[in-house]
């Protein structure tokens with residue numbers, strides 16, 4: 001049973017330098033309870049794809065069904081079923097961890113009592129138990145990232161979209177998050193779609209990888225199958241596999257700062 | 264469901280506002296300065312309208328408070344867009360209309376509260392006006408806030424940066440202030456200015472509240488003022504609602 005399916009999903013942005021085809025035509029089928037890793041170089045279209053699937057961005061082409069709800073026809077149904085953790089988070093710096101978690105729970109229509117209990121529980125699970133009454137602005141980068149993740153989990157979503165959830169987390173928190181994600185799937189049957197630039201993470205966590213580049217899906221399969229197909233051997237490194245698929249490294253190999261235009 | 268969502272969004276922003284006593288009081292500063300340093304100048308001037316100078320000045324200051332306060336309400340949305348708070352709320356099933364109305368309701372109550380403070384100060388300075396008239400004045404402050412805040416939020420959703428937002432708001436609020444006769448009744452001026460002023464919706468609200476402050480409730484000014492205020496608020500909420508529904512398109 002597929003819980004996410006898209007056909008020809010596309011999004012073009014208008015920009016001063018002409019149209020930007022962020023996502024060109026993506027056909028995906030994701031089964032309930034799958035953990036899917038979405039890989040691709042910077043600018044490949046990963047975030048754009050997730051923002052479409054979570055109704056934040058209207059597609060300029062194609063269609064999709066998420067958790068049985070048509071993206072265009074029943075966006076509220078899609079929203080109720082999904083959790084989303086944005087690449088750059090989304091908490092008000094001047095509200096407390098508890099306030100933000102409870103508000104988010106209530107926006108997902110939990111009762112006040114349920115939202116309050118859920119906030120405490122999630123804070124504990126994500127190592128924020130001591131910080132419930134701290135303002136978000138006082139949290140460390142990794143603590144804030146864990147709060148972002150908790151915000152996406154408040155309503156026990158059927159489908160969870162995580163956009164680079166572990167960026168900024170220390171190694172221990174990272175593996176804790178992997179355990180959490182596996183637990184969600186094993187105990188609640190949650191379907192998880194996550195993007196990452198850490199290939200070890202994709203390898204360890206994902207049942208299946210989808211590689212997109214320049215807005216199109218260029219490869220998909222289990223990590224082992226991708227290795228065998230693109231790097232010639234199931235024992236090859238995922239790094240080499242990724243390079244063979246996209247012709248580019250997953251993360252910039254040199255640490256030189258990128259110049260960002262148009263900002 | 265809509266009411267539940269509005270209450271939720273209202274609660275969030277009201278809590279934020281209550282926490283910032285500074286924000287609650289600061290909005291009254293500019294009108295208070297006018298009250299202190301401009302009001303006395305008018306004491307013995309012939310203003311060409313009924314009532315004493317306070318009954319002419321205070322209605323203008325009340326609407327000025329709403330004009331400048333509510334027009335800049337959208338700044339918070341620009342901040343929330345950059346912190347991701349906006350999208351994180353839009354990703355939930357909460358009603359899009361509630362995302363607008365919850366904020367607008369908070370603004371309306373905030374500026375009505377500030378209006379009460381201003382009127383209390385004015386009473387101390389020497390304002391005398393009938394209670395029903397004063398209450399009508401607060402209702403107009405509320406309606407004007409609903410209208411302007413809705414448009415301000417809509418604009419904030421549309422533009423990318425504060426650098427685009429600020430100038431647009433200034434370009435609207437300054438002429439609106441000058442042409443509506445907020446400071447002095449437009450009837451004092453030359454005919455052409457009076458005509459231009461009649462094209463400014465705010466003019467009708469100012470005239471209506473001035474009538475209310477001298478206890479004339481069944482006047483043409485009151486009728487037009489009420490009509491303009493209600494229609495302006497309804498249209499503005501419709502525009503805002505449309506923009507909030509289509510954000511991300």
Ligand SMILES: Nc1ncnc2c1ncn2[C@@H]1O[C@H](COP(=O)(O)OP(=O)(O)OP(=O)(O)O)[C@@H](O)[C@H]1O
Nearest residue numbers: 013015020022040041042043044045046047048049
């Ligand atoms: N609002 C926008 N307007 C114009 N172009 C955009 C907009 N949002 C994204 N893009 C462009 O669309 C393309 C895909 O962006 P997207 O954020 O989806 O990439 P990504 O795969 O998430 O990259 P990263 O790994 O760096 O997060 C990029 O070229 C980006 O510049």
Ligand SMILES: [Mg+2]
Nearest residue numbers: 046047048087
């Ligand atoms: Mg991204």
